[in-house]
Amino acid sequence: MRILGIVGMLVVTFAAGRGLASAIAQDSVPIATPEAGGSVLLTLVERAISVSTVDISESGMTPGDILVWGPDPLYDAKNVADTGATTQGSCLALNSAGDYHCSETIIFPDGSTIEIQGVQPPGDAPSSRTIIGGSGQYLDASGTMLVDPSPDLATWTKTLEITT
Secondary structure, eight states, rough: EEOOOOOOOOOEETTTTTTTTEEEOOOOOOEEEETTTEEEEEEEEEEESSSEEEEEESSSSSOOOOOEEHHHHHHTTSOSSEEEEEEEEEEEEEEEEEOOEEEEEEEOTOOOOOEEEEOOSSSOEEEEEEEEEEGGGTTEEEEEEEEETTTTTSSSEEEEEEOO
16 A cells, blocks of 8 residues: 655646646645555545535426535545545436436545546435546546435545555
8 A cells, every 4th residue: 555645745737748837735644545456445524615506497406407516625534634635526416306426526635536426315325436437546446435424414424445
């Protein structure tokens, strides 16, 4: 297992061939990443700060409505230390009962990503989603993410079993 990130690290990115550079200060805690051909269990807690609903037809939940969130910060498993990672995505309402099909991207402080898709049932019911890929430290990632929202939907505990 490798450790990605350093507390107080500075992330610098360059756009190839364009001479563009940007630096973003990150106060983050180390995040475990799998060795090539290995796996790792990673638990992150999302604080749902930026959430919007796009109501495209009749008032209230109807198929086609879209829930958009992020970027929301991701904290460690104890919901204490900011990891520097963020989550953002969208969920498409499948029916008026509140089932959504969700697409989510987790972006880590070094720019690595994990892409996730799956169905979120209504309310605060837990769900399981599929890791469909990733980049950087998570290139060729696969696996599952268990999602367990709090009763008030203010926090979402995300336990990822990541294989690369």
